[in-house]
Amino acid sequence: MSNPALYNFCFETICVENRQIRNQSYHQARINRTQQALWGGIKTIDLGQITIPDHITKERHKLRISYDQHIQQITWQLHHPRPIGQVKKVYAQGIDYRYKYEDRRGLEALFALREQADEIIIVQDGLLTDSFYGNLVLGDGTTWHTPANCLLPGTQRAYLIDQGVITPQIIREEQIQSYPLLRIINALNDWEHAPTIPLQSVV
Template identity: 45%
Template sequence: MSRTLCFETICCENRQLKNLSYHEARLNRTRHELWGFSDHWKLSELIIMPDSVDNSLHKCRLSYNDEIEVIKWEPYSPRTIRKIQRVYDDTVDYRYKYDDRDELNTLFAQRKDADEILIIKNGLVTDSFYCNVAFYNGDAWYTPNSPLLPGTQRAFLLESEKITEERISEDDLRNFSKIKLFNAMVDWENAVELGMESIV
């Protein structure tokens, strides 16, 4: 039976898979909510790390539906982000980490000369193309409570109280001085941090 394909991108450093429990929780929630499965996959038992993976930063990409489709490993290099273009779409839906990213690709194509996008949906700030985001108001960091996809690094940062969830409208952006972009491959300490003037 053909099913929509979803995936997880897991950070591997020093041959250790990071935040695996968060990926496992999202994967099993996706399998239950999208396809009705009630069994629980344990990723630590399903992922076999090849000998070719060394201690440097690697990306483990696991595609799945009712079964694991493929697991790919590749060295990871962070992207350079200097400028962020606001884009608007009131219907974009990426609640699950779908392999099909056509909607997001269409928005990314609107970035003009920017390196990244900030997606505004129904007046609310959501995510960038690859990352969840957080904003600094001089005292603390806040992440939108309206992400397109609640990421695993985001879940970890919320649980560790490094960021706080809050409703953030496009108009609220004027109240912040900095933005950070982070995801499973980019932890808080290494996240791109820019002044708000980088958002156009």
């Protein structure tokens, strides 16, 4: 859940594996863009200067950085993948999450509508956008599309687009049944680790 004390900040969630920051350049670029847009071009955060504590092992860890003009909080947590069975479509209006805001109350309200499902697909203006925890990728096992109008362009999404693995595409709600498979990606769930979910699991 969001921490009200941090609502004026943004945050970055980063995968650290083998005591190395994964996709560092993509995270650095997003932090730079965010500081440029929200805080007048101040760029004070250099991920290359982050010291990895001695207790962090080679296993996959989540590094979470809360920041504004400067780093406000850093936390470390061993990553535990979330099992995803059923996914529920929910409908949003006017959600703006172009930057990774600490204030996620709008998204949390949508997530609360999932009932017995494990994740959500957010539909806004008739278009697929994102899930609660990451970006959507839909495909047939060979060709993969990601919604072009996602709420938040993720770092793993950007990396996979650059690698030619996925392609941005406008996907309308009624087109979802033309895709047999769904994947949900984020910094901790890269292409190798992201679950593949049959579309019949979407309700």
